[in-house]
Amino acid sequence: xxxxxxxxKTFNPGTVxxxxxxxxxxxxxxxxxxxxxxxxxxxxxxxxxxAVAGSFYVDEGSIRLANHDVTKWPEHKRAKLIGRVFQNPFxxxxxxMSIAENFALASRRGHARGLGWALSPHxxxxxxxxxxxxxxxxxxxxxxxxGSLSGGQxxxxxxxxxTWLKPELLLLDEHTAALDPKSADQVIQLSDEVIQxxxxxxxxxxxxMQQAVSLGDRIIMMHRGxxxxxxxxxxxxxxxxxxxxxxxxxxxxxxxxxxxxxxMLNELYI
Amino acid sequence: xxxxxxxxxxxxxxxxxxxxxxxSFRIFSMPDITTDGSITLGASIAAILLVKxxxxxxxxxxxxxxxxxxxxxTGILHTKFxxxxxxxxxxxxxxxxxxxLHVMGRSNVPLMQATTVAxxxxxxxxxxxxxxxxxxxxxxxxxxxxxxxxxxxLFTSAAGAAMFxxxxxxxxxxxxATGDNPQMIRAxxxxxxxxxxxxxxxxxxxxxxxxxxLAQYQGFxxxxxxxGMVVWGLASVIIGEALTGTRSLGLTIVGTIMxxxxxxxxxxxxxxxxxxxxxxxxxxxxxxxAALVLPGFLDRFKPRPTSAT
Numbered sequence: 001x002x003x004x005x006x007x008x009k010t011f012n013p014g015t016v017x018x019x020x021x022x023x024x025x026x027x028x029x030x031x032x033x034x035x036x037x038x039x040x041x042x043x044x045x046x047x048x049x050x051a052v053a054g055s056f057y058v059d060e061g062s063i064r065l066a067n068h069d070v071t072k073w074p075e076h077k078r079a080k081l082i083g084r085v086f087q088n089p090f091x092x093x094x095x096x097m098s099i100a101e102n103f104a105l106a107s108r109r110g111h112a113r114g115l116g117w118a119l120s121p122h123x124x125x126x127x128x129x130x131x132x133x134x135x136x137x138x139x140x141x142x143x144x145x146x147g148s149l150s151g152g153q154x155x156x157x158x159x160x161x162x163t164w165l166k167p168e169l170l171l172l173d174e175h176t177a178a179l180d181p182k183s184a185d186q187v188i189q190l191s192d193e194v195i196q197x198x199x200x201x202x203x204x205x206x207x208x209m210q211q212a213v214s215l216g217d218r219i220i221m222m223h224r225g226x227x228x229x230x231x232x233x234x235x236x237x238x239x240x241x242x243x244x245x246x247x248x249x250x251x252x253x254x255x256x257x258x259x260x261x262x263x264m265l266n267e268l269y270i
Numbered sequence: 271x272x273x274x275x276x277x278x279x280x281x282x283x284x285x286x287x288x289x290x291x292x293x294s295f296r297i298f299s300m301p302d303i304t305t306d307g308s309i310t311l312g313a314s315i316a317a318i319l320l321v322k323x324x325x326x327x328x329x330x331x332x333x334x335x336x337x338x339x340x341x342x343x344t345g346i347l348h349t350k351f352x353x354x355x356x357x358x359x360x361x362x363x364x365x366x367x368x369x370x371l372h373v374m375g376r377s378n379v380p381l382m383q384a385t386t387v388a389x390x391x392x393x394x395x396x397x398x399x400x401x402x403x404x405x406x407x408x409x410x411x412x413x414x415x416x417x418x419x420x421x422x423x424l425f426t427s428a429a430g431a432a433m434f435x436x437x438x439x440x441x442x443x444x445x446x447a448t449g450d451n452p453q454m455i456r457a458x459x460x461x462x463x464x465x466x467x468x469x470x471x472x473x474x475x476x477x478x479x480x481x482x483x484l485a486q487y488q489g490f491x492x493x494x495x496x497x498g499m500v501v502w503g504l505a506s507v508i509i510g511e512a513l514t515g516t517r518s519l520g521l522t523i524v525g526t527i528m529x530x531x532x533x534x535x536x537x538x539x540x541x542x543x544x545x546x547x548x549x550x551x552x553x554x555x556x557x558x559x560a561a562l563v564l565p566g567f568l569d570r571f572k573p574r575p576t577s578a579t
Binding site for chain 2: 053079080084086090091096102106110111113114115117118161162
């Protein structure tokens with residue numbers, strides 16, 4: 001279970017570049033829940049994921065994950081509990097190392113790394129079988145450098161790596177946004193498969209309305225560093241892409257209102 | 271023949287330096303100038319212990335450990351204090367100059383009287399050959415020199431194999447990934463900062479080991495002996511990559527050792543042909559410059575496949 005309470009984060013405080021990225025996020029995610037995070041650019045959705053992953057420490061609030069208070073844990077320590085796939089397909093793999101070595105690294109996530117051989121025989125057999133299920137023809141190329149593969153292949157492998165040891169929480173940060181439509185579909189299908197099979201607690205950021213309505217059991221819509229809508233249960237099941245677009249329109253009107261209200265206040269009082 | 275053997279031995283000893291530079295420069299993508307100081311540190315520590323009559327093996331190991339400590343300091347400056355890696359190396363290298371003078375107590379320590387690993391090798395050779403000279407392919411060769419060369423070859427091969435093995439362990443692969451993609455390995459739970467500190471310690475440990483052995487072979491340690499050594503290491507790494515390619519780690523390590531030996535041989539031949547020794551560093555620097563720039567420069571003249579329209 002993931003529990004966020006009162007999360008605030010401001011970047012570059014006190015400067016012209018000040019960004020109040022998260023302004024009090026409270027969120028509880030039950031074990032096994034698959035949550036889609038939506039929002040316009042700059043709404044704080046990626047910042048939310050990075051705050052959970054520990055890319056930075058939050059200014060206020062606490063983060064609890066699987067009965068640990070991880071608020072002060074550094075990123076590499078939180079990795080014991082968290083599997084991640086990034087937006088950039090190049091971010092999740094070590095390009096000059098082989099496919100097998102990348103998985104060997106993933107198979108030690110959260111464990112001490114000692115002087116034992118990285119490529120142990122009891123890793124290779126399940127690895128070959130698992131990669132064969134991708135049907136990408138990669139099971140015969142385990143010794144090839146992962147940098148020689150396409151973005152879609154790398155993203156599929158990153159997903160398998162992130163879930164090789166079952167994580168308490170899986171973070172997917174627009175992980176298909178940089179792929180061509182066909183690869184994106186493959187990776188989304190694979191993600192859904194893995195998440196359903198292992199009942200993974202998942203937070204997935206996306207811009208695709210289609211993915212938002214067809215996947216997951218809960219939608220969170222972020223706006224200006226806060227959770228604006230929280231759609232779950234039967235309402236989530238009934239949801240159509242048009243409904244989501246309506247909600248986005250509402251957000252957009254709110255933005256306009258904010259601006260015009262500011263202009264009006266300006267005129268009246270200054 | 272003696273000249274050739276001397277060049278081969280020094281090339282093999284300096285291949286340990288080149289392996290150290292391979293770790294910092296290629297695996298961590300961090301040209302580490304600590305090298306210039308840590309090779310002298312290794313030589314200084316070993317020399318001063320040898321003069322005091324310490325066992326040569328212990329003295330050599332102590333020199334290597336000293337270098338590893340210096341590398342760890344550079345790593346800490348870079349990761350914990352967020353100093354640019356190049357500047358961190360420059361700071362430690364500069365500080366080491368004073369440290370080395372303090373270790374030696376003067377700027378040069380001769381080792382002619384001391385028992386060194388080189389004198390072990392020489393004794394072994396004369397005992398095995400039962401005389402002062404042996405014949406290899408009909409050439410008269412000092413048995414002592416031949417034994418030292420053989421030991422240098424054996425030791426360097428073992429060191430290269432150990433490095434290869436290390437970089438295939440769980441810790442070693444995590445270190446390679448740290449240089450390759452720090453974001454990825456952090457997300458997989460490795461402590462990137464610690465890995466960089468350990469990696470620079472390993473790199474400078476190899477460098478200082480080269481320094482300790484070089485001092486014993488040439489018979490002295492000198493405060494100036496480290497100047498330009500990082501560029502020498504880079505040259506060896508680059509020649510090695512030209513020889514064996516970079517497809518696999520094992521080939522790269524073998525190439526680096528070969529590169530160091532070949533480079534030393536070329537230098538010995540050039541000096542023999544009358545190259546002014548004062549020009550040596552200039553030529554080494556020009557060579558590395560050319561090796562870094564030429565591939566990109568040549569690419570511009572390669573005919574490109576035109577895209578189908």
